[in-house]
Amino acid sequence: MKARFLISRFDLQLDTTPRLQEYSVDVPKGSTVLECLNIIKWTQDGTLTFRMSCRSAICGSCAMRLNGHAKLACKTQLSDVLIDGAVTVEPLGNFKVIKDLVVDMEPFWASLKRVKPWLKPDESVEYERERLQSIEGYKKIEDASTCILCASCYSDCNVLSVDERFLGPATLAKAQRFVYDSRDCDAEERLEYLGGANGVWDCTHCAECSTRCPTDAKPLERITELKAASMAHRIHGNNGARHVLAFRESIPGKYPGTGGGMINENYIPLRSVGIFNISGLLDLIPVGLRMFMRGKQPPMMPHYIKKFPEIRKMFSRFKEYLK
């Protein structure tokens, strides 16, 4: 079968912008994208540069963008990505390109280090042997443990595309693996850090990370678990956590006028910035005023659904459901 490859070519030493170079390849049936790239490199163009190693989706080296989305070249059947007989191959996004499909991974490793990705034991105890994890305990960290650090999630993360300081999905998934490990003694301190600037609350849940993840690590799910752990540890001193509290209070109408089965859309932003946060509240005024002038503002009084008491009963199970 003939297939066309539009491959991004770039050399940091020579080029200012990448260009797409077309290769036409006769590919054996059942080829992976990586096998095709090797055919090109070995038979057509030895200068084409990409990373690869294990060819079995375990080393994470060959992550690249196929038709604009991050994938492992070795785990992707060419037939699954061909559109009209062609596929576009580009380096991972959100990274500086060094050559062709090779990117500078340094910011990825640097981000990982920020969450201290190692187990911190209770130092007051003297352990006589290695500390085993129970099967139940392992289940809580099993998914995050499958991460192969391929950076597919980092590549397609929407927040990283506007803010390189964001810890990013792989790093946060790794943090979940330690926060949820019963042998680690630092959950509280870790959660304080993750709840701060560039942490879990900066994730916009675009779900690109979980969608592109080639393993079960699924960073968005892990980030959601970290947020739940933060809330359970009552780390509430930030807008993200207050926004969650706003929903917790609004849907069951905890205070008069805050909601009645449906949220009160006026209450949510006020509670999220903090009712005593003067500058935060002032910041809400322009948009509030704009919407008010146009008649776009939500109704002042919340909408009470008729069977509201049902919602209250369900919310009374809040603590029971967290167990």
Next chain:
Amino acid sequence: MEDASCCGAGVVQEDNPKLGDALNARTFSLAEEQGLDIVTICSTCQGVMRRAQIKCENDPDYRAELNEDLMEDTGRAYQGTVKVKHFYEMIVEDFGLDNLAGKVTRKLTGLNIAPYYGCYALRPHEFSDVKIPDRPTALEETIEAVGATVVTWPEMQKCCGFPILMANKHNSLHLAGNVVEGAKKQGAACIMTACPLCHLNLDSYQPEIEKTFAMDLNLPILHYPQMLALALGATPEELKLDTHIVQAGNLLENLSSS
């Protein structure tokens, strides 16, 4: 469904996932009681509800657990029969685009519309009902059915930033700005969105986006149903297009006669 509650918007689910699922199971049970399926105009509601459904489908014990409490609290249970659809899916799959095109009284000829999918309708793929979630076609097909012109742009499946508006406003508005600017660069006269939360960020905050990032935008944002209604003959006044922050009332002036 007068008694449906808030779906939790993914936020309750960050606090207490089981309670979030229970709220949605309750809504499903209400629809089932009436023998009806659920249609929502919001991608976020759809994404959150489909996720709750798929969790229940994949884990019958979990559904049974939720139902036990639901029975006690409401006297109803979620049978697992109700379908949840976005309004645009209903139009494309059930009503039919030929049918729609036949009812159009004001063809939107010459109007360049940028279809905006955002996130929840497509991702994570395992919770999406779109056949090839990286290459959806429903919004484009609807635009063509009402006689308008499709404008594609790189950010059409990117996040609008709304979910982090409260946590990190700067990043939120930056994401929104990129979406609007990208569509404008491709010659769009407006963006059409399938999610009211995207609408809120792209429309209500547009003046602030322009100021913060020195972008020149002024691009109207239409809801999917508003676009349909315009093609079906409704007036901008009826649709309250004048309540948009970026004025959308004069979009019809762009129509070319054909």
